[in-house]
Amino acid sequence: MLVVSRKVDESIVIGDGIKIKVLRVGREGVRLGITAAPHVPVHRGEIYDAIKRANESAAAPDASVESLVARLRASQKRH
Amino acid sequence: MSTEVGSVPADTAVIAFADGLPGFEHQRRFVLLSGPSFEPFTILRGLGPDAPSFATIDPRTVVPDYAPRLGPQDLARLDAAPGDALVWLAIVSLDASGEATANLRAPVVVSPASLRGVQLIDININADAGSDAPAPQYRFDHPLRAA
Numbered sequence: 001m002l003v004v005s006r007k008v009d010e011s012i013v014i015g016d017g018i019k020i021k022v023l024r025v026g027r028e029g030v031r032l033g034i035t036a037a038p039h040v041p042v043h044r045g046e047i048y049d050a051i052k053r054a055n056e057s058a059a060a061p062d063a064s065v066e067s068l069v070a071r072l073r074a075s076q077k078r079h
Numbered sequence: 080m081s082t083e084v085g086s087v088p089a090d091t092a093v094i095a096f097a098d099g100l101p102g103f104e105h106q107r108r109f110v111l112l113s114g115p116s117f118e119p120f121t122i123l124r125g126l127g128p129d130a131p132s133f134a135t136i137d138p139r140t141v142v143p144d145y146a147p148r149l150g151p152q153d154l155a156r157l158d159a160a161p162g163d164a165l166v167w168l169a170i171v172s173l174d175a176s177g178e179a180t181a182n183l184r185a186p187v188v189v190s191p192a193s194l195r196g197v198q199l200i201d202i203n204i205n206a207d208a209g210s211d212a213p214a215p216q217y218r219f220d221h222p223l224r225a226a
Binding site: 049 | 097098100101102103117118119120122124129131132133134151152155156170171172173177178179182184185198200219220223
């Protein structure tokens with residue numbers, strides 16, 4: 001891992017066109033400004049990981065997704 | 080065209096997810112399958128060997144006033160303009176107790192015009208708020224009641 005010290009208003013540039021600037025440093029955390037092309041997805045790490053876990057537990061192997069839907073339909077009828 | 084998956088009709092449009100889905104970043108091609116035997120669900124089926132598939136539902140059948148914001152980045156990734164018709168899908172799963180839940184916090188959005196899809200992630204929704212916008216109220220595991 002590359003470790004770099006930065007002060008407020010200083011930034012780092014990653015690759016071609018991704019810039020991360022330190023806007024504020026406080027007791028509660030660091031506020032960052034990220035500049036990237038519109039097609040570059042930018043995510044909070046812990047939220048991305050939570051979505052990843054949700055997707056992994058929801059994913060069905062190709063052959064079984066229809067039986068998952070059948071079970072879901074059955075679970076709906078119970079309500 | 081889609082002969083690699085026998086149960087997908089040959090004329091089904093392939094939707095491109097440029098970034099895949101979190102956890103399945105390399106799965107870029109999906110089709111949507113719906114029909115009377117699936118209602119109210121729609122299948123988001125990955126194409127290719129060992130591809131993941133998902134059961135999904137229109138989030139507005141779960142929460143009628145569901146209206147998360149779509150930021151400019153999301154529209155750019157969908158190659159869509161504000162006001163374009165978009166298909167919204169919440170991924171559904173069954174938990175250990177057999178309770179069905181829908182992921183309303185990270186919906187999948189598809190543009191039928193560009194045939195592109197993305198899964199929304201909070202920071203994109205709030206990207207242009209310019210301040211500490213409150214986190215969306217929607218849950219990863221919203222209980223699914225009879226639709």
